Amino acid sequence: MATLNIKRNVxxxxxRIAEILREHFAKNKTFVINIIGSPGCGKxxxxxxxxxxxxxxxxxxxxxxxxxxxxxxxRLREAGGDAKQIITGGACHLDARMxxxxxxxxxxxxxxxxxxxxxxxxxxPSSYDLGEDHKVVIVSVPEGEEKPLKYPSIFIRADLFIxxxxxxxxxxxxDKEKILANGKKVNPKIRELCLSxxxxxxxxxxxxxxxxxxxxxxxx
Ligand SMILES: Nc1nc2c(ncn2[C@@H]2O[C@H](COP(=O)(O)OP(=O)(O)O)[C@@H](O)[C@H]2O)c(=O)[nH]1
Ligand SMILES: [Mg+2]
Numbered sequence: 001m002a003t004l005n006i007k008r009n010v011x012x013x014x015x016r017i018a019e020i021l022r023e024h025f026a027k028n029k030t031f032v033i034n035i036i037g038s039p040g041c042g043k044x045x046x047x048x049x050x051x052x053x054x055x056x057x058x059x060x061x062x063x064x065x066x067x068x069x070x071x072x073x074x075r076l077r078e079a080g081g082d083a084k085q086i087i088t089g090g091a092c093h094l095d096a097r098m099x100x101x102x103x104x105x106x107x108x109x110x111x112x113x114x115x116x117x118x119x120x121x122x123x124x125p126s127s128y129d130l131g132e133d134h135k136v137v138i139v140s141v142p143e144g145e146e147k148p149l150k151y152p153s154i155f156i157r158a159d160l161f162i163x164x165x166x167x168x169x170x171x172x173x174x175d176k177e178k179i180l181a182n183g184k185k186v187n188p189k190i191r192e193l194c195l196s197x198x199x200x201x202x203x204x205x206x207x208x209x210x211x212x213x214x215x216x217x218x219x220x
Pocket of ligand 1 (some may be wrong): 013
């Protein structure tokens with residue numbers, strides 16, 4: 001019973017900080033996404049391409065969560081982005097307090113977009129609100145069609161489902177319609193986007209979604 005209460009308090013405190021962050025981002029008109037997917041599903045590669053595409057047009061800052069190493073932040077800076085690594089030292093997710101600390105210390109206040117790449121994991125990050133506008137869930141083609149059914153909590157909470165690495169579909173043996181249907185089964189309202197950072201397929205739709213979201217945030 002005591003354990004349950006502690007867990008409830010942790011989530012309540014996280015949600016309280018996330019709401020404060022959301023108010024700050026709303027005031028600053030910063031569009032915020034929280035990207036969640038398994039290790040290796042292609043999160044950082046997608047962000048490298050996104051940074052390259054919007055360079056000079058939008059001011060974008062990226063926070064990257066990993067258990068260890070600065071590798072991803074280095075990659076994003078090499079792509080021309082402004083990026084900061086959050087090393088969790090073991091934690092399997094980012095929480096609102098970590099983002100609050102970065103809000104106070106590193107995140108510029110005049111931003112068009114803040115992208116948070118969460119720690120690679122389809123489970124724990126789904127429970128932590130980071131003050132984002134949208135959670136975006138990514139599953140890559142080789143991970144298998146049943147993933148939305150096995151990890152429903154992130155699909156329930158996400159607004160956008162990206163099926164990544166669609167260049168692998170050409171190899172055969174992957175059922176694209178089935179994984180998309182499974183996503184819709186868990187969350188009928190989820191928007192779907194199929195893309196490949198490698199071949200470029202579907203990337204225009206991703207860029208358009210970002211542009212539209214930034215516009216909507218500015219006008220809100
Ligand atoms: N075939 C293919 N490989 C990709 C694609 N995107 C990323 N990768 C590869 O997948 C591996 C993991 O990518 P990374 O972006 O580091 O994944 P993360 O752990 O989710 O950030 C790397 O070897 C990438 O080159 C893609 O669209 N197609
Ligand atoms: Mg990464």
